[in-house]
Amino acid sequence: MSLAADAYLELPAGQAVYAEGDSGSTMYIIEAGTVDLLLAARGAEPIASYGPGDFFGEASMLAEQPRFCSAIVRKPVRLLKIERAGFADLLAQQVEIGIAIMRKLAQRHQQCELRLASALLEAAQKRKPASAPLRDAARAAPAAPDETLQQSVSPEPPPSRTTIEPPRASPPVAKLRGGCALKHGKGSVFALDPALNEFLVGRPDPRAGINPEIDLSAVDPTRSLSRRHARLVRQGQLFFVREDARTVNGTFVNNVRIGTGVDVPIKPGDTLRFGAVEVEFSAA
Structure with missing residues (x-):
């Protein structure tokens, strides 16, 4: 299938492809360059970075919803634009594109699950109280001996009060x-x-x-x-x-x-x- 010249978009580094909250009727396939996706609530750290062969912007195009994030060019890009109106025709003529998109979406779903599992594990480790070993030691400590027991048994030195730090995972x-x-x-x-x-x-x-x-x-x-x-x-x-x-x-x-x-x-x-x-x- 031949594509018109206006189906392509070339942008320099630092240029926005679209901004968070924009209406979205177009998805993009990257032929060259790199694009970062950013959320305003997350600051300057990208939530994803895409390169040649990847696509982005499909969520807003398919769901007919505003852009949930911004797309900023990291390295100068050449993008193939796919409009919502012509998406069905493209899939009918280029079945392999539809298969590639479904495969990529499945991979992204798997990666989101892995991220969620990693975040939940990290949150659980942070919630673990550092003073728990000390409380356990206090519960296990014996009651103070009476006078008779003190006279017949030599007292043992008190247990060390050194704070026990939980192991810290390396970053x-x-x-x-x-x-x-x-x-x-x-x-x-x-x-x-x-x-x-x-x-x-x-x-x-x-x-x-x-x-x-x-x-x-x-x-x-x-x-x-x-x-x-x-x-x-x-x-x-x-x-x-x-x-x-x-x-x-x-x-x-x-x-x-x-x-x-x-x-x-x-x-x-x-x-x-x-x-x-x-x-x-x-x-x-």
């Missing part, structure tokens, strides 16, 4: 954001931008406007990588790798091939292989 998010990277066996290090939550892994294609955040072409002499091979996704304290639908030579975690479009959790020390390129996921 994995701060650590990962400070120095997360992919390390190649020949010494190359591919650092992840701590400001982003999603990273395209692949090789560049200027004609198609593909500029992956993690360009592994320098360590891929056999060109085993697809242009859009996979994505690394950061969700709160968790990291995932997701293989793109157009990948040819496979994606592996610790020598186990992963399914296309499935978010597979990874941790520091895991070995990742994209085509023939093997790297280590590191937080150091």
Whole structure:
């Protein structure tokens, strides 16, 4: 299906695609660049960051409701506009677009559930009172002995009154954001931008406007990588790798091939292989 030139929108960094509260009859597919979604109540911290191949703005378009957040360009973008009026025709002519949208929505639903579970766990840990060990020790302390018992039994020294601090969980998010990277066996290090939550892994294609955040072409002499091979996704304290639908030579975690479009959790020390390129996921 051919698209008219006015179906595309190009914006510089810092420009708003739309603002929170605007009416929304258009969704956008990113061909190049990066867009952040922000909520006024959350300040300057993005609630999501999207890159090439991603889409946004579909919620307001489908539900016919105002924009619930603002979309701000982080890196200059080229966007394909899809209007509500032409959405059904587009799906009828391009069935694969509808399948890709449904897959992406399912992934976002799963990621929201993981975020919620992580937030509930963190809230439960914060509600745990720090003085609980002291109260338990006070309840277990024996009553004061009478005079007769004091004369026949040598008193033991009183128990230590040192405050018992509950164990504190280390902040994995701060650590990962400070120095997360992919390390190649020949010494190359591919650092992840701590400001982003999603990273395209692949090789560049200027004609198609593909500029992956993690360009592994320098360590891929056999060109085993697809242009859009996979994505690394950061969700709160968790990291995932997701293989793109157009990948040819496979994606592996610790020598186990992963399914296309499935978010597979990874941790520091895991070995990742994209085509023939093997790297280590590191937080150091």
